[in-house]
Amino acid sequence: MKHSLKKFLATFLCFGVIGVPLAADAASIPVDETKFPSLKVQPENLELEKKWDKVFPRNYKVKHHKITFVTRYGMTLAADLYEPQNYSGRLPAIAVAGPFGAVKEQSSGLYAQEMASRGFLTIAFDPSFTGESGGLPRNVASPDINTEDFCAAVDYLSTHPNVDANRIGIIGICGWGGFALNAAAIDTRIKATVSSTMYDMSRVTANGYFDYEKDSATIARERQAARVKLNEQRTIDYRSGEYARAGGVPDDVSQMPQFVRDYYAYYKTKRGYHKRSLNSNMGWNSTSALSFMNMPLLSYINEIESPVLIIHGEKAHSRYFSEDAFKKLTGNNKELLIIPGASHVDLYDNMKAIPFDKIEKFFKSNL
Numbered sequence: 001m002k003h004s005l006k007k008f009l010a011t012f013l014c015f016g017v018i019g020v021p022l023a024a025d026a027a028s029i030p031v032d033e034t035k036f037p038s039l040k041v042q043p044e045n046l047e048l049e050k051k052w053d054k055v056f057p058r059n060y061k062v063k064h065h066k067i068t069f070v071t072r073y074g075m076t077l078a079a080d081l082y083e084p085q086n087y088s089g090r091l092p093a094i095a096v097a098g099p100f101g102a103v104k105e106q107s108s109g110l111y112a113q114e115m116a117s118r119g120f121l122t123i124a125f126d127p128s129f130t131g132e133s134g135g136l137p138r139n140v141a142s143p144d145i146n147t148e149d150f151c152a153a154v155d156y157l158s159t160h161p162n163v164d165a166n167r168i169g170i171i172g173i174c175g176w177g178g179f180a181l182n183a184a185a186i187d188t189r190i191k192a193t194v195s196s197t198m199y200d201m202s203r204v205t206a207n208g209y210f211d212y213e214k215d216s217a218t219i220a221r222e223r224q225a226a227r228v229k230l231n232e233q234r235t236i237d238y239r240s241g242e243y244a245r246a247g248g249v250p251d252d253v254s255q256m257p258q259f260v261r262d263y264y265a266y267y268k269t270k271r272g273y274h275k276r277s278l279n280s281n282m283g284w285n286s287t288s289a290l291s292f293m294n295m296p297l298l299s300y301i302n303e304i305e306s307p308v309l310i311i312h313g314e315k316a317h318s319r320y321f322s323e324d325a326f327k328k329l330t331g332n333n334k335e336l337l338i339i340p341g342a343s344h345v346d347l348y349d350n351m352k353a354i355p356f357d358k359i360e361k362f363f364k365s366n367l
Contacts, residue, residue, distance in 0.1 A: 044076035071152035078132035079125035082116035092167035092367035095153035100175025101279035103131040150183035167367035192366035197347035205292035248283040307333040313342030
């Protein structure tokens with residue numbers, strides 16, 4: 001009896017379901033494959049813009065073309081691949097994403113193109129449900145699915161003929177800095193991680209901005225009020241058959257804090273506006289916030305064994321996210337770099353503020 005119970009528990013714990021055989025027993029059970037749908041990945045046929053439509057100038061010393069890849073959840077993601085014009089052998093590779101609510105034609109593409117000019121094969125991708133990537137409904141964010149987006153990018157790079165699969169890193173910008181750390185905690189193929197001007201999206205969604213200024217009772221009260229509002233919106237959305245949008249960066253920021261004005265200066269002007277960017281337009285579906293409230297992104301980052309470089313601006317309103325995340329990291333291969341005088345948005349596209357020399361050195365030392 002005890003032996004049978006142990007076997008059942010081993011099966012249940014390993015697979016999370018009843019009736020799935022242990023690997024050792026699987027070969028003895030015949031399977032009629034005709035009764036099951038194909039397990040082969042079927043990419044979605046995406047319509048990709050053929051013209052250069054980035055918000056940053058093209059570097060013709062770097063080769064560029066568009067690619068697609070599929071996530072473990074079946075989403076087809078669109079990406080820009082950048083590589084040096086001339087090289088031999090397999091290259092170290094970097095996947096780049098962010099900011100949260102942006103598209104690959106904005107900051108992530110800038111980072112990817114710059115790192116390609118420094119000898120890496122890079123991709124900047126649109127997350128699931130956004131930009132040119134697939135997935136329905138549109139304009140949805142998820143702590144789990146978006147972490148998987150990074151891991152799927154590693155799938156693609158690991159199998160690319162021009163990439164050394166043992167030398168893959170990632171860069172996450174803004175909210176994608178948190179996803180990058182979460183991905184590094186689960187995916188041991190990621191050998192080095194850079195987080196730039198990071199937001200912890202689960203923390204800011206659950207607690208609001210500047211939670212260090214609030215007591216726990218206030219945070220709990222505000223979070224419950226948000227839950228009530230968002231779940232009421234779920235009912236409204238289901239009844240109407242449409243998803244309400246949260247709104248991107250507002251058009252009138254005259255009475256807003258400086259960091260919101262900084263967002264406007266990037267997302268709503270020629271400097272960074274893009275027609276597919278959620279932040280530049282109508283924003284996320286309002287109810288996307290729900291999944292971040294009770295799924296903390298950074299729960300296991302203390303277990304990241306690979307090197308991590310966390311970068312933030314000295315003057316950034318969001319600096320506390322990076323500083324607190326850094327405190328959770330362990331090992332002597334973790335570094336926090338504060339850029340003097342830099343704001344949050346400076347690390348989106350300010351080539352004088354983004355420490356590309358440091359990022360290059362970090363990856364070349366660790367990949």
